[in-house]
Every structure is written in structure tokens, then in C-alpha cells.
Amino acid sequence: METIQEVLQNVHVEYEKNTDYPEASSEDFVVRLAYANRGIATWEKEARDNVQWPELKEDGEVAANGTGLDSLPDNFFSFIRADEHPAVISDGKTQWLEVRMGEGRRMKQDNLSPNVFWIEAGKIRTLPAISGTIYFPYIRKATRYSTGVETDALDVDPEYLLEYVLGKLYLDDKNFNIAQVHFDNAKDILDSKKYQLITGTPSESSFGIGM
Numbered sequence: 590m591e592t593i594q595e596v597l598q599n600v601h602v603e604y605e606k607n608t609d610y611p612e613a614s615s616e617d618f619v620v621r622l623a624y625a626n627r628g629i630a631t632w633e634k635e636a637r638d639n640v641q642w643p644e645l646k647e648d649g650e651v652a653a654n655g656t657g658l659d660s661l662p663d664n665f666f667s668f669i670r671a672d673e674h675p676a677v678i679s680d681g682k683t684q685w686l687e688v689r690m691g692e693g694r695r696m697k698q699d700n701l702s703p704n705v706f707w708i709e710a711g712k713i714r715t716l717p718a719i720s721g722t723i724y725f726p727y728i729r730k731a732t733r734y735s736t737g738v739e740t741d742a743l744d745v746d747p748e749y750l751l752e753y754v755l756g757k758l759y760l761d762d763k764n765f766n767i768a769q770v771h772f773d774n775a776k777d778i779l780d781s782k783k784y785q786l787i788t789g790t791p792s793e794s795s796f797g798i799g800m
């Protein structure tokens with residue numbers, strides 16, 4: 590396990606060539622932490638293209654209120670989808686398939702009840718309304734850091750984060766060639782991790798979509 594503090598210490602050694610680590614309250618530390626959080630956000634966004642980072646997979650469970658409009662978990666980032674297939678949610682017995690909001694609204698207007706759902710105003714809209722509990726696999730938001738000395742395990746590859754932050758620092762220095770080397774290294778690590786997910790053995794899933 591590697592922590593955000595260890596990554597920032599490694600950034601310092603690579604960038605400053607010493608171990609006189611800056612205080613957590615210093616400008617250097619705060620800037621580097623901000624860059625690290627930005628790198629984490631870049632990693633997280635890959636889920637928009639259905640990159641299912643194992644570290645971010647969660648099994649969602651939401652208590653439905655019976656109105657057909659239910660809140661998502663606070664750490665929700667994206668539904669898990671298989672290739673071009675829609676996401677799936679369940680009440681434990683029956684599945685609801687994801688549709689676009691416009692399509693779902695038309696179905697509701699036409700008084701149809703085809704067991705579908707969509708996202709509306711940041712909430713799950715089900716048609717017909719689910720009563721009881723809603724179950725679904727999803728990608729959660731990656732952990733961000735406010736102090737830089739947290740001991741949580743990183744959600745992202747530490748080498749990727751190291752290279753990303755170094756790229757940002759050298760970019761600030763207008764050392765564009767060195768910055769590009771580090772950005773390229775970060776991209777290579779990211780691409781390698783995505784390739785491993787594509788070619789690796791998928792884990793079992795009761796939903797049948799890679800969970």
C-alpha cells in the first residue's frame with residue numbers, strides 16, 4: 590500500500606533531489622497536493638468511457654421511497670455498463686434497464702411501465718417506481734485528499750500519480766520537454782492499466798457485466 594504522503598515525498602525527491610520535505614502547510618506542498626488531486630480526477634474520468642477500475646467498484650444499495658425518484662449514493666460517479674449495453678438495476682427479483690432521460694419521459698407520458706430507469710436531476714428515476722431496495726453495481730468517486738498526510742490506500746497507481754505531478758511541476762517551470770516526458774510516462778502507465786483490464790480475466794458478477 591502506498592499513501593498520498595509517500596507519493597508527494599517521492600515527487601519531492603525526484604524534483605528537488607533531496608529529502609527536506611516541505612511542511613504540509615507550505616505553498617509547495619499545497620500546490621503539489623492540488624496537482625495530485627487533479628491527476629486522480631483524470632484517472633477517475635476514464636470511467637466515463639467504461640474503464641472499470643477495480644479499486645472504484647462498489648455494490649450500491651438504495652432504500653427506495655416508492656415515488657420512482659430516489660437518491661444515488663453520495664460517492665456515486667458512474668454506472669457500470671458492459672460494452673454498449675445499458676446499465677442494470679434490480680429490486681432483488683426484477684431488473685430495470687437504463688434508457689435516456691428523453692426516452693424515459695416519453696414512456697412515462699404514454700403511461701407505459703417497461704421496467705426502465707434513467708438519471709434525472711442527479712437521481713434514479715424508475716418506471717414503474719421501485720418499492721423496497723434498489724441494488725446496482727457502480728463506480729464510486731475516487732478519494733481526494735485535503736491534507737496530503739492521509740493514510741488511506743491510493744485508488745490510483747502511485748507511479749502514474751508521481752509522473753503526473755512531476756509533469757505539472759515542470760510545466761510550471763516552462764521546462765516543456767521534461768514535462769512532456771513525465772506526461773507521456775503517466776499516459777503510458779494509464780494505458781497499460783487499461784490494457785490489463787481489457788485482457789485480464791473478468792471477475793464474477795451477478796449482474797453479468799464485469800463485477
